[in-house]
Amino acid sequence: MAEITIKEVEHVAELARLRFSPQELEEFTSQLDAILKFVGKLESLDTEGIEPTYRAIEMVNCFREDEVKPSLPIEKVTANAPESEEGAFVVPRII
Amino acid sequence: MAEVLDLTISELRELLDSGEISAQELTNLYLERIATVDEKVKAYVTVTEKEARDQAREADKKIKEGSAAPLTGIPLGIKDVICTEGIPTTCSSRMLRDFRPPFNATVMEKLEAQGAVMLGKLNMDEFAMGSSTENSAFFSTRNPWDLERIPGGSSGGSAAAVAARMCVASLGSDTGGSIRQPASHCGVVGLKPTYGLVSRFGLVAFASSLDQIGPLTRSVEDAAILLEAIAGHDERDSTSLPRPVPRLRKSCQEGLKGIRVGIPKEYFIEGVQEEVVSEIKKGLKAMEEMGAELVDISLPHTEYAIATYYIIATAEASSNLSRYDGVKYGFRAENYSNLMEMYKETRAQGFGPEVKRRIMLGTYCLSAGYYDAFYKKASQVRTLIIEDFKKAFGICDVIASPVAPTTAFKIGEKVHDPLQMYLSDIFTIPVNLAGIPGMSVPCGFDEKGLPVGVQLMAGHLQEEILFRAAYNLERGLGLERKWPSLS
Numbered sequence: 234m235a236e237i238t239i240k241e242v243e244h245v246a247e248l249a250r251l252r253f254s255p256q257e258l259e260e261f262t263s264q265l266d267a268i269l270k271f272v273g274k275l276e277s278l279d280t281e282g283i284e285p286t287y288r289a290i291e292m293v294n295c296f297r298e299d300e301v302k303p304s305l306p307i308e309k310v311t312a313n314a315p316e317s318e319e320g321a322f323v324v325p326r327i328i
Numbered sequence: 329m330a331e332v333l334d335l336t337i338s339e340l341r342e343l344l345d346s347g348e349i350s351a352q353e354l355t356n357l358y359l360e361r362i363a364t365v366d367e368k369v370k371a372y373v374t375v376t377e378k379e380a381r382d383q384a385r386e387a388d389k390k391i392k393e394g395s396a397a398p399l400t401g402i403p404l405g406i407k408d409v410i411c412t413e414g415i416p417t418t419c420s421s422r423m424l425r426d427f428r429p430p431f432n433a434t435v436m437e438k439l440e441a442q443g444a445v446m447l448g449k450l451n452m453d454e455f456a457m458g459s460s461t462e463n464s465a466f467f468s469t470r471n472p473w474d475l476e477r478i479p480g481g482s483s484g485g486s487a488a489a490v491a492a493r494m495c496v497a498s499l500g501s502d503t504g505g506s507i508r509q510p511a512s513h514c515g516v517v518g519l520k521p522t523y524g525l526v527s528r529f530g531l532v533a534f535a536s537s538l539d540q541i542g543p544l545t546r547s548v549e550d551a552a553i554l555l556e557a558i559a560g561h562d563e564r565d566s567t568s569l570p571r572p573v574p575r576l577r578k579s580c581q582e583g584l585k586g587i588r589v590g591i592p593k594e595y596f597i598e599g600v601q602e603e604v605v606s607e608i609k610k611g612l613k614a615m616e617e618m619g620a621e622l623v624d625i626s627l628p629h630t631e632y633a634i635a636t637y638y639i640i641a642t643a644e645a646s647s648n649l650s651r652y653d654g655v656k657y658g659f660r661a662e663n664y665s666n667l668m669e670m671y672k673e674t675r676a677q678g679f680g681p682e683v684k685r686r687i688m689l690g691t692y693c694l695s696a697g698y699y700d701a702f703y704k705k706a707s708q709v710r711t712l713i714i715e716d717f718k719k720a721f722g723i724c725d726v727i728a729s730p731v732a733p734t735t736a737f738k739i740g741e742k743v744h745d746p747l748q749m750y751l752s753d754i755f756t757i758p759v760n761l762a763g764i765p766g767m768s769v770p771c772g773f774d775e776k777g778l779p780v781g782v783q784l785m786a787g788h789l790q791e792e793i794l795f796r797a798a799y800n801l802e803r804g805l806g807l808e809r810k811w812p813s814l815s
Contacts, residue, residue, distance in 0.1 A: 242688070249646060249691040250653070250668075251684055252676040261688060267747050268689060272635040275705050278712070285707030286714060288537045288567065289523045289763025290788070295566040309430040313657035322655050325667045 237266045333361060333493040334811060337402050337550040340496065344391055344401050351387035351401025355380050355445050358403040362447065362494045365814045370469050371479075371489040373408045374416050375448040383445040390443045398553050400443035405495035407486045408449040409456055410541065411530035412436055419532050420464035421454045423652050423659045423678035433530020434565070435499060435541055435558040442557055447495050450485030454680045455649065456506055456534045458482050459752050462743050463682045470739070471513060472812040473778055477736040480510030486544045487514035491779075493811055497545040497554055501531055503538045504637055505731075505756025508768040511544050512731035512781025515770045515811075517798075518544045519551045522789050523763035524569035526555075527562035535644035536567075538637075538760040548769060548799045552576035555791070571789065579792040580799035585619035587797060590724030594630035595755055601734040607772030607780040608730060614804030615728075615797070623724045627716040630758060632709050634750055637757040639693050639706035646690030652678060685746060710761050717762045721787040726797045728784055730755050731768045735778035755783060765791050769798050771805055 242262045246253055253261060311317035316324075332340075332349065343349045359377055366372055380403065387401035411417050411429035413436075418424045432440070439446070453463035461469040461484025469484040471477040472492035479488040483500030487510035490498055500507040502520035511518025519542040526541045533539060543554035556576055562568045589612065596605060616622055654660035654674030661673035679687070693702035720727060732752055742749045759766035768781040782801070786794035 237692075241692075245688055245692045245695060248695060249687050250650075250671040250675055251679075251687065252672040253684075261685065264685060264746055265688060265692070268638065268685075268750075269692075271747055272639055272702070272706075275632060275635050275639075275709055276701075278629075278632060278709060280705060280708035280712070283708040283711050285704055286710040287707055289714070289761070290567065290569065292524070292567065292569070297563055305430050312430065313427055315654055315658075315660035324655055325664065325670050327667050 237262060237269055332357060334809065335496075336547045337399070337496055337545070337553050340402060341398065345396055351384040351391065351445060352381065354401060355384035355403050355447070358447055358495060365492055366494060368470065368475060368814055369472050369488050369492045369494070370467050371450055371485040371492065371494055372405070372448045373418055373420060373451050373466060373485070376415055376446055379415070380445050380447050383443070387443045387445060397442035399439060399557055401445060402496050403445045403447050404439065405447050405450045405486060405489045405498040406436070407452055407483050407498065407500045409452060409501050409532045410435060410499060411532070412446070412449065416449065417532070418449070419455045420452045420466055421679065421683070422465045425659065427658055429530070431530065434527035434562045436530065438558050438560075450483070450489055450498060452485055453482035454683050455532070456482040456501055456503055457645070457682050457686055459505070459509060459749050460742065461485065461510070462739065463680060465680050468739055471736045472814055473515065474736065474776070476738055477778070478513070478739055480513035480732070480736060482506040483544065484510045487511050487516055487518065490514065490516045490544050490546060491811060492814055497543060497550050499541055499554070499558070500544050501539055501541050502760065503534050503641060504760050505753045507542045507544060508756050508766055508781070508783060509732050509753065511768040513736040513779065515779030515781075516544050516546060517548055517551045517770065518542065518768040519555060520759060520766050521555060521559065521791065522765045524567050525559050525571070525789070525791070527560070527565040527568045529562055529564040533648040535641040536648060537644060538641060548795060548802045549577065549580060551767070552580060552795050569789070574789075574791045576791060576795045579796045582796050583619060584615060584797065584800045587620045587726065587793070588623050588724040589615055589620050589797070590623050590625035590720050590727040592625050592627045592630070592720070592727055592729055594627050595729035599733055600730055601774065603774040604730050604734065604780050607774070608728070608782045611771040611782045611801055611805055612728060615801055618800055618804050620797070625720045625724055625727065627720060627758065629709065629712045629716050633713055633758045633761060634754055636706045636709045636713065637753070637761060638689065638750060639702050640710065640761070642686040642690030643693050643703050644690070646687045646694060649683070649687055682746070713758055714762045717758070717764060717787070725793050726784050726786050728782055731781040731783040732756070735774045735776070735780060759785055764788055765794050767794060767798050769801055770807060771801070772807065
């Protein structure tokens with residue numbers, strides 16, 4: 234497995250909406266590199282034709298009647314928000 | 329009354345129902361115990377003293393009326409990853425330090441309906457990511473048997489509180505061993521139920537295809553009582569199985585005759601502490617003497633389990649934790665000039681290093697060009713691991729193994745080497761990948777006096793046979809009941 238570069242780690246941080254200091258970036262790069270080398274051992278296994286498992290139980294879909302039921306009051310829902318106004322979440326201006 | 333603190337749920341039930349002790353007296357005893365020893369152990373993030381006293385008063389009414397349920401008036405601790413209405417649910421993260429859920433998790437509704445008493449919320453590795461409780465953003469919990477050592481993790485607070493007698497029993501969550509490993513390190517019983525048996529509604533998500541809530545207790549029977557209380561179908565969790573609650577206490581009473589116990593050679597390998605193996609062998613011998621048959625088995629893909637887990641769990645976590653964006657709830661950074669910066673600053677300041685590491689690893693594994701090589705590959709290997717178990721359960725009823733390769737390690741010993749920390753979960757992870765139940769049962773002590781646990785595993789929804797094996801193992805070993813004094 235090729236070594237992961239600082240540039241790649243910066244790109245992943247961007248995707249994950251995280252920010253790191255240059256020192257953290259270096260530390261993370263070497264730690265991620267070690268972990269990726271370790272998980273790379275899966276490459277040695279032949280999995281041709283093996284069905285992937287995405288959930289450990291044999292359930293596909295779970296249907297129920299679409300009935301109206303009580304939901305949480307809006308003031309309870311927004312009570313934990315860093316900023317809210319008139320039952321809405323307030324975010325920095327985006328347009 | 330110090331010995332009351334040693335009693336199990338079933339023993340306390342008798343005292344409460346006969347009026348020898350009231351729920352309020354019992355709750356006071358536990359609150360006093362917390363006030364005395366938690367400054368040493370540091371298991372609780374929040375102690376809900378007032379609520380506990382109110383619940384105890386209500387429990388006493390219920391008991392007087394003669395309508396007590398198995399958990400009425402029993403003081404419990406809850407891992408701080410389970411939502412409790414109006415009471416801080418922090419996940420031991422800066423991100424959720426002030427979060428007060430507007431609803432109760434299903435398991436909390438069930439405990440409340442029985443009239444259980446909640447003493448408080450227990451410390452954990454941040455967002456349940458870790459094996460030592462050192463990743464808590466607030467403080468490290470200590471092992472009550474040796475305060476220089478870790479209690480295990482991520483449910484370290486839940487295990488330490490039971491062992492230190494700061495609650496009768498507790499709830500934890502287990503994604504890769506987070507109930508069983510700390511239970512083993514603290515000398516208590518810890519169960520991860522079959523995936524889907526206990527509702528995850530209100531459990532803060534880490535890796536949704538692996539997470540499961542379960543009990544940590546002083547005895548196997550107590551684990552049965554708690555699991556019977558929290559199990560059952562819940563339409564608010566689409567992965568909840570529409571199955572009746574298993575009758576576990578009844579199956580505990582059946583003997584071991586004819587039970588085949590599988591011994592997987594891949595779990596008794598070099599690197600496992602000698603005393604861990606020798607204590608487990610004593611347990612196996614006890615089972616054999618009670619009529620069980622020991623069978624050698626093989627789970628050939630065990631060596632790939634950790635790699636598989638750290639791809640699947642981190643991929644799911646990177647997606648689940650994208651909700652912490654500083655908008656709907658939780659922490660928001662103070663200084664930013666636009667929305668994107670607000671997200672990044674909030675997450676950079678709100679999450680600790682291990683959570684960031686896992687989000688990064690998961691994001692990388694799911695990113696364009698790597699998905700097939702990592703996530704799909706790991707999901708295929710997961711199938712192979714499940715097939716290993718299916719084959720094994722064709723020739724045995726339960727599997728016995730170590731819970732962890734060593735007894736509790738020292739605080740700080742592995743904290744700078746994430747990979748070494750991950751390797752301590754080698755024997756517990758396959759159970760989560762397969763979705764089967766696994767239990768850690770105390771089976772002895774090493775030379776330093778640290779507890780050793782044995783892990784028992786069974787097939788999907790085979791909790792009844794799992795409890796039958798565990799209960800008889802516990803009785804057969806007949807370990808003297810002792811707890812760390814901490815005074």
